[in-house]
Amino acid sequence: MMPRKPTKRAWDEGDEExxxxxxxxxxxxxxxxxxxxxxxxxxxxxxxxxxxxxFHEIYNRAMTQRFYVISRHRDDSVPQERVELAGSTGNVYTITISHCPSCNCPHALKGNQCKHILYVMSRVLHAKFEHVYQLALLTDELHEIFRQAPIPAKDASSPEKNVDKRRKPVEGDCPICFTELDAKSSESVVWCRAACGQNMHKSCFKMWARVKKQAVTCPFCRSPWQEDEETAKTILKEGKVTAEGYVNVADQLGISTVQVADTSTYSRWWSGHYGRRGYW
Known part of the structure; x- marks a missing residue:
């Protein structure tokens, strides 16, 4: 007989099932x-x-040529700053420093990083060099740039009041071209006698006043400019509008008009190869 298979034993009371x-x-x-x-x-x-x-050729042009800031308007909520700038050919361009810095000059409209953007970033806003050569900026970088940049001039509708009318020392940057003022230089310097006492190059101020095409005010504090009557009449001459639609102040600046386009200031190799190399 086959052995019987063991059956499951009954669970005793107290055993865990x-x-x-x-x-x-x-x-x-x-x-x-x-x-x-x-x-x-x-x-x-x-x-x-x-x-x-x-980049270096364009940057060198931006640092060695003189440009003139006509106006600056900053919006910290965006953030961005819009700058009107008289270029080396006498045309007035609009540069916008935002997440993607832009300019309406012919060279920039072709997709290139132009000297006007580099001038505004470096001279006007005093941005760090590592920010100057970027084609796009982050919001934190823009806030940092604007926080450390010179404050834009007061709005024309609200000139400063109760300011020290004494002349300031001839030092620092001209508030129009943003190049250094030099008391020992032969270049004439004028100052705001009406209110803030700010110094600026005389040639820069005359150009700025002509382009504004309105009552002459201080570029820095926007107070009515105090000057002799003959000079005031002279600087109210208007700039010409070119066929491309740009306001041109070459006559006022003494700039040669032989250059018919802003891109003519770049070498033949540059204008023909810059875009192809992918540095847009």
Whole structure:
């Protein structure tokens, strides 16, 4: 006879009944609640760890030529600053420093980083060099640039009151061309006698007043300018409007008009190859 299989013994009282194996339910895992972390801002153009070789020629032109700031308007909520600038050909261009700095000059409209943008970034806003050669800026970088930049002049509708009318020392930058004032230089310097006492190059002030095409005020504090009557009449001459639609003040600045386009100041190699090399 075959041996009998052992039967399950009866559980004695007090013994723990073994738990029945449970079948695991493989359902959808419950998603973990993640904190609402702010998304990292993405730069709108590729980050440049170093300036490209082609950058230096344009930067050199921006640093060696004189430009004239006609107006500055900053909006910290965006953030951005719009600058009207008289270029080396006498045309007045509009430069906007924002997430993607731009200019309406012919060279920039072709997709290039122009000297006007570099001039505003470096001379006017005193931006760090590593920010100057970028094609796009982050919001934190813009706030940093504007926080450290010279404050734009007062709005024309609200001139300063109760300011010290004494002349300030001839030092620092001219508030129009943003190049250094030099008391020992032969270049004439005028100052605001009506209110703030700010100094500026005489040639810069005359150009600025002509382009404004309205009552002559101090470029810095916007108070009515105190000057002899003959000079005041002279500086109210208007600039000409070119066929391209730019206001041109070349006559007032003594700039030669042989150059018919702003891109003519770039070398033949530059104008023909800059865009092809991908440094837009």
């Amino acid at each position: 073994p738990t029945k194996p449970t079948t695991r339910l493989y359902g959808r895992k419950r998603a973990k609640a993640e904190p609402n972390l702010p998304k990292e801002e993405k730069r709108k153009r590729r980050f440049r760890p170093n300036p490209p070789q082609s």
